[in-house]
Amino acid sequence: xxxxxxxxxxxxxxxxxxxxxxxxxxxxxxxxxxxxxxxxxxxxxxxxxxxxxxxxxxxxxxxxxxxxxxxxxxxxxxxxxxxxxxxxxxxxxxxxxxxxxxxxxxxxxxxxxxxxxxxxxxxxxxxxxxxxxxxxxxxxxxxxxxxxxxxxxxxxxxxxxxxxxxxxxxxxxxxxxxxxxxxxxxxxxxxxxxxxxxx
Numbered sequence: 001x002x003x004x005x006x007x008x009x010x011x012x013x014x015x016x017x018x019x020x021x022x023x024x025x026x027x028x029x030x031x032x033x034x035x036x037x038x039x040x041x042x043x044x045x046x047x048x049x050x051x052x053x054x055x056x057x058x059x060x061x062x063x064x065x066x067x068x069x070x071x072x073x074x075x076x077x078x079x080x081x082x083x084x085x086x087x088x089x090x091x092x093x094x095x096x097x098x099x100x101x102x103x104x105x106x107x108x109x110x111x112x113x114x115x116x117x118x119x120x121x122x123x124x125x126x127x128x129x130x131x132x133x134x135x136x137x138x139x140x141x142x143x144x145x146x147x148x149x150x151x152x153x154x155x156x157x158x159x160x161x162x163x164x165x166x167x168x169x170x171x172x173x174x175x176x177x178x179x180x181x182x183x184x185x186x187x188x189x190x191x192x193x194x195x196x197x198x199x
Contacts, residue, residue, distance in 0.1 A: 002122055002138060003083050004076060008061055008130060012054045015134050019049030022141050029108075029148045038148055045144060053137065061130060079125050083118055090114035108149030115142030 002018065005011040023046035030038030094110035119139030123132050 002134065003079050003118065003125075006076070008128070009058065011131055011134055012057050012061075015138065016050050016054040018138060018141060019045060019054075022145060023050060025108075025145060026148045041144070041148065045141075049137065049141065057130060057133070074125055079121070082121060082125075086117040086121060087114040090117060109146055112142045112146035112149060115139070115145060118142075 001014045002011065005014055023042045026038055026045060027042040030036070030042060090113040091110045094113055095106055116139050119135045119137075119142060122135030122138060126132050126135060
């Protein structure tokens with residue numbers, strides 16, 4: 001769904017939906033594993049990724065006056081086909097690598113790897129800096145899902161990851177404002193042309 005969106009606001013709404021599903025998945029893992037600390041992780045994921053970050057990005061887009069359309073390096077069709085190929089690759093790789101693990105754990109890890117790879121793909125095929133940021137955060141969602149499915153991480157590590165993501169998001173927000181002030185755009189293609197003009 002993230003790869004298919006052509007509007008920034010719709011992209012952010014789908015990312016918020018992904019974060020809600022992530023929080024529910026981690027809560028389910030907490031129930032299955034009887035791990036109380038994973039409930040805290042689910043709450044952090046819901047608060048930061050489903051509410052705070054999407055709302056903040058909505059405000060950044062409105063304040064910067066960024067063009068609402070999402071521009072891709074390649075068309076939607078080839079992008080979706082590449083996404084399907086990455087999901088299939090994730091399933092094949094994980095089912096072979098962790099063949100002796102529990103069936104549910106194998107599927108969780110395969111799904112997490114596919115989310116990571118789709119986040120990377122999104123960072124590659126999008127031209128707008130905001131959609132690249134969303135791809136990066138989607139990639140991080142996959143890492144959290146993988147950690148929760150593999151019997152979780154210690155609570156201290158989870159909290160430090162959440163705060164590091166918040167700090168990174170703050171830096172990215174400031175970075176986007178500076179880019180917009182300096183170049184009057186956040187389109188990666190325009191920034192590459194500016195770099196070429198200087199060379």
